[in-house]
Amino acid sequence: xxxxxxxxxxxxxxxxxxxxxxxxxxxxxxxxxxxxxxxxxxxxxxxxxxxxxxxxxxxxxxxxxxxxxxxxxxxxxxxxxxxxxxxxxxxxxxxxxxxxxxxxxxxxxxxxxxxxxxxxxxxxxxxxxxxxxxxxxxxxxxxxxxxxxxxxxxxxxxxxxxxxxxxxxxxxxxxxxxxxxxxxxxxxxxx
Numbered sequence: 001x002x003x004x005x006x007x008x009x010x011x012x013x014x015x016x017x018x019x020x021x022x023x024x025x026x027x028x029x030x031x032x033x034x035x036x037x038x039x040x041x042x043x044x045x046x047x048x049x050x051x052x053x054x055x056x057x058x059x060x061x062x063x064x065x066x067x068x069x070x071x072x073x074x075x076x077x078x079x080x081x082x083x084x085x086x087x088x089x090x091x092x093x094x095x096x097x098x099x100x101x102x103x104x105x106x107x108x109x110x111x112x113x114x115x116x117x118x119x120x121x122x123x124x125x126x127x128x129x130x131x132x133x134x135x136x137x138x139x140x141x142x143x144x145x146x147x148x149x150x151x152x153x154x155x156x157x158x159x160x161x162x163x164x165x166x167x168x169x170x171x172x173x174x175x176x177x178x179x180x181x182x183x184x185x186x187x188x189x190x191x
Contacts, residue, residue, distance in 0.1 A: 030157050031069070032157075050076070061151070093155070120145065
């Protein structure tokens, strides 16, 4: 069964779309603080992050990408097959094991229409808290492992282009330069 994002969002009521920050917004390069308050505001923020991720057609979204430097990210790498059942909200995540290797195309909502090959671990075991503060562990393989690592990098103030070789950066330089020009023209623009 294929789940359509539009139908899914319509069933959730009035989706709230948060502002996606684009590179080189400084919020993207700042390490995030741990979450200490597990309250209804956190639950609502996580719901808004999922809705924004779905609207933008991403598989993951980190809090710094919407201007909040807190250690929170959301992922759903199996939306088409499972809908909301595949949602994972990770708060204060820590990788406890990384093994094997994969190389594949990565993109990022903060770098629209920019893609490049990045090498990452193929299997990740991660420890995290849920919106109530309870601790859990999850294992991700393939795309889910890639999403865990990509989003956790955002919480540490890193972006995927930090992993690129000079020749890869050269290929995307015009797009990166355009993002810089756009940010310089209007650093407060809603994206």
